[in-house]
Amino acid sequence: MDVTPILESLNEAQRTAVTAPPEPLLVIAGAGSGKTRVLTHRIAWLIDVEGVSPQGLLAVTFTNKAAAEMRGRIEALLQMPVNHLWIGTFHGLAHRLLRRHWKEAGLPQNFQIIDADDQQRIIKRLIKSLEVDDDRWAPREIQYFINAQKDEGLRPQHLDDENDPNRRQQIAFYHQYQEICDRGGLVDFAELLLRAHELWRDTPELLAQYQRRFRHLLVDEFQDTNAIQYAWLRLLAGKEGVPFVVGDDDQSIYRWRGARVEHIQQFQKDFSGASVVKLEQNYRSTETILDAANAVIRNNTARLGKNLWTEGGQGEPVRIYSAYNERDEAEFVIGKLRTWSEQGNARADAAVLYRSNAQSRVLEEALINARLPYRVYGGLRFFERQEIKDALAYLRLISHRDDDSSFERIVNKPTRGIGARTLEAMRSYARANSCSMWRAAGAVASNALSGRASSAIVVFLNLIERMARDTDGLDLHEQVDHVIQASGLIEFFRKEKGERGETRIENLEELVSAAKGFEPDPAEEMSHLDAFLSHAALEAGEGQADAWEDCVQLMTMHSAKGLEFPLVFMCGMEDGLFPHQRSIADPNGLEEERRLCYVGITRAKESLYITHAEQRRLHGMDSFAQASRFIAEIPDELVEEIRPRVQVSRPVHSAPGRRGRAGSVAPGAELGVRLGQRVRHGKFGDGVILNCSGQGAHAQVEVNFESVGTKILVLAYANLDLM
Ligand code: ATP
Numbered sequence: 001m002d003v004t005p006i007l008e009s010l011n012e013a014q015r016t017a018v019t020a021p022p023e024p025l026l027v028i029a030g031a032g033s034g035k036t037r038v039l040t041h042r043i044a045w046l047i048d049v050e051g052v053s054p055q056g057l058l059a060v061t062f063t064n065k066a067a068a069e070m071r072g073r074i075e076a077l078l079q080m081p082v083n084h085l086w087i088g089t090f091h092g093l094a095h096r097l098l099r100r101h102w103k104e105a106g107l108p109q110n111f112q113i114i115d116a117d118d119q120q121r122i123i124k125r126l127i128k129s130l131e132v133d134d135d136r137w138a139p140r141e142i143q144y145f146i147n148a149q150k151d152e153g154l155r156p157q158h159l160d161d162e163n164d165p166n167r168r169q170q171i172a173f174y175h176q177y178q179e180i181c182d183r184g185g186l187v188d189f190a191e192l193l194l195r196a197h198e199l200w201r202d203t204p205e206l207l208a209q210y211q212r213r214f215r216h217l218l219v220d221e222f223q224d225t226n227a228i229q230y231a232w233l234r235l236l237a238g239k240e241g242v243p244f245v246v247g248d249d250d251q252s253i254y255r256w257r258g259a260r261v262e263h264i265q266q267f268q269k270d271f272s273g274a275s276v277v278k279l280e281q282n283y284r285s286t287e288t289i290l291d292a293a294n295a296v297i298r299n300n301t302a303r304l305g306k307n308l309w310t311e312g313g314q315g316e317p318v319r320i321y322s323a324y325n326e327r328d329e330a331e332f333v334i335g336k337l338r339t340w341s342e343q344g345n346a347r348a349d350a351a352v353l354y355r356s357n358a359q360s361r362v363l364e365e366a367l368i369n370a371r372l373p374y375r376v377y378g379g380l381r382f383f384e385r386q387e388i389k390d391a392l393a394y395l396r397l398i399s400h401r402d403d404d405s406s407f408e409r410i411v412n413k414p415t416r417g418i419g420a421r422t423l424e425a426m427r428s429y430a431r432a433n434s435c436s437m438w439r440a441a442g443a444v445a446s447n448a449l450s451g452r453a454s455s456a457i458v459v460f461l462n463l464i465e466r467m468a469r470d471t472d473g474l475d476l477h478e479q480v481d482h483v484i485q486a487s488g489l490i491e492f493f494r495k496e497k498g499e500r501g502e503t504r505i506e507n508l509e510e511l512v513s514a515a516k517g518f519e520p521d522p523a524e525e526m527s528h529l530d531a532f533l534s535h536a537a538l539e540a541g542e543g544q545a546d547a548w549e550d551c552v553q554l555m556t557m558h559s560a561k562g563l564e565f566p567l568v569f570m571c572g573m574e575d576g577l578f579p580h581q582r583s584i585a586d587p588n589g590l591e592e593e594r595r596l597c598y599v600g601i602t603r604a605k606e607s608l609y610i611t612h613a614e615q616r617r618l619h620g621m622d623s624f625a626q627a628s629r630f631i632a633e634i635p636d637e638l639v640e641e642i643r644p645r646v647q648v649s650r651p652v653h654s655a656p657g658r659r660g661r662a663g664s665v666a667p668g669a670e671l672g673v674r675l676g677q678r679v680r681h682g683k684f685g686d687g688v689i690l691n692c693s694g695q696g697a698h699a700q701v702e703v704n705f706e707s708v709g710t711k712i713l714v715l716a717y718a719n720l721d722l723m
């Protein structure tokens with residue numbers, strides 16, 4: 001047998017992993033060392049050389065995009081399609097299992113997936129419907145609580161209130177939230193994993209069947225598995241399974257979502273005798289980029305520690321740009337992108353990375369002005385746009401009348417005279433009778449309501465029934481087209497003034513195209529409509545489909561994990577933004593931010609630009625910031641500063657690092673204010689000046705306000721009254 005294509009262009013260590021005997025194996029290695037490549041080649045090796053059927057493999061990747069790419073690479077290596085290969089994200093695979101075994105999992109056949117946004121709405125309504133103080137309970141916090149419990153595998157009945165009334169209430173919310181979901185056949189993301197785990201735990205025959213089928217379990221980005229994912233994997237592996245997991249402890253960046261890097265050590269305990277392969281050669285980046293990444297991550301204490309080297313040559317220095325503000329920063333990035341593109345490079349080879357989603361807006365504006373096509377991954381999510389969710393809600397209700405979340409969304413959209421009181425009547429009927437809103441609507445319409453209100457409900461119920469009849473048997477995209485017309489949504493948005501309405505209509509039309517282009521996974525067994533709706537819910541977190549147009553890639557550092565680009569910009573590298581304010585004081589949080597920085601730097605193959613702004617307007621607030629401490633961790637000899645910060649005319653009284661990051665506190669006398677002075681601000685009230693810095697238009701003061709705490713204000717705009 002000719003195995004050359006599979007082993008070709010693999011180094012010794014990579015070959016050892018790819019051709020390892022069927023025993024548990026852990027590949028632990030730094031960024032760009034070929035972990036994902038090893039995983040892909042292992043699959044090809046198992047199929048081609050070991051004669052394992054593609055049906056006997058289960059491969060887990062971190063995004064659907066990565067799964068699609070991996071499938072493509074395996075097919076290219078084997079030169080044949082591998083349709084029956086189960087490859088996907090933990091969520092995607094759990095979903096597939098639940099679709100097949102809905103009955104055993106205690107779900108209705110046409111259960112619907114809800115995303116974070118739907119989940120929050122349900123919780124909001126729940127808080128309102130209960131006699132609790134709305135102000136005390138933030139939906140977001142309860143959502144976080146519920147998901148965190150699910151990620152640990154815990155149901156409300158497993159939780160102890162520890163005699164804490166707060167916790168008791170949280171548990172009660174969880175309990176009631178789950179009842180609403182169960183009644184409506186709604187499954188949130190965390191529930192997908194938890195149910196899939198319980199399915200196996202509670203039906204040993206089924207588990208045994210899957211254990212026999214999936215002997216080989218391959219997991220990429222293993223460092224970011226959470227408790228329930230790991231438990232699921234262990235159950236499936238049982239005693240005979242052969243897990244093959246690859247990861248990098250330095251790239252664990254989802255602790256905040258329950259990921260546990262400790263699973264790397266746990267794996268070696270749980271699968272005693274597991275071999276460990278380390279890869280040390282990086283094939284992605286130049287020496288300079290790799291040295292910069294290594295220098296940053298070296299500052300973390302909690303590490304397994306490993307060496308990484310490259311033959312990639314020294315390459316260009318890491319370029320650092322100090323912008324005056326976020327617009328200057330965006331202009332700089334756009335200038336470089338334009339040159340890149342004019343030099344004949346593909347725009348898609350350039351990525352602009354940032355710490356938080358909100359930063360994308362200014363960059364997007366500048367890109368639009370410069371007429372540079374771009375695509376935002378994980379930000380402007382097509383399937384999360386309002387009008388798309390409206391249309392999907394109609395489709396979901398057609399498929400599943402008891403879906404309360406969809407019902408609430410569209411019962412009066414477009415407006416059809418169903419007011420708040422009518423809705424409240426339906427809700428209380430639903431609560432009292434433990435039934436869905438759909439059934440409550442039927443009952444309420446024929447009972448107590450005024451003639452007008454009840455006929456409005458009947459119109460709505462008939463509309464949905466009629467749409468269900470009319471779309472029955474149509475092709476998926478015809479169904480979608482029918483629904484956006486018959487629902488009145490197109491008409492409704494046409495009335496919305498200006499470009500916004502037009503964009504919404506375009507988006508709705510795009511949904512028909514999306515349905516047309518939709519190819520259900522051959523291994524799924526459900527109606528095309530249900531498959532499409534599930535796809536929409538699962539894809540929503542991942543940005544749009546691959547663009548036909550060559551465009552610059554915008555994304556958060558988190559979404560960039562596993563990817564690589566010849567040209568990378570890391571924007572907004574400022575203390576407070578990156579590392580994020582809420583992590584600075586917490587050593588573990590700071591180390592996670594540093595790992596994220598390591599992920600960002602190691603995405604770059606050839607050129608890396610790091611930018612930061614002295615002044616930034618974000619979420620409508622102006623603030624001044626120092627360059628990120630991570631910048632100072634990169635050795636001087638690797639760096640070229642494009643606009644040295646010395647230009648800024650501030651007295652710097654100590655400068656331990658480069659770029660004056662220790663701050664620059666002036667006595668403040670020339671500003672007309674003094675430290676300790678009491679001031680009054682129109683919005684923040686009374687406070688005391690703690691610090692003054694900068695001069696002229698740059699002058700800023702730090703004020704400790706009695707009611708809102710410390711703020712840094714631009715003196716020229718702050719309009720402070722001296723007291
Ligand atoms: P990350 O930690 O970022 O996920 P990784 O360890 O998964 O990175 P890969 O993405 O698999 O690394 O590989 C990085 C790059 O190096 C890819 O472009 C890959 O094709 C290339 N590469 C890996 N191994 C080799 C090799 N032996 N010869 C040539 N190129 C290689």
Ligand code: MG
Binds near residue numbers: 035562
């Ligand atoms: Mg990888």
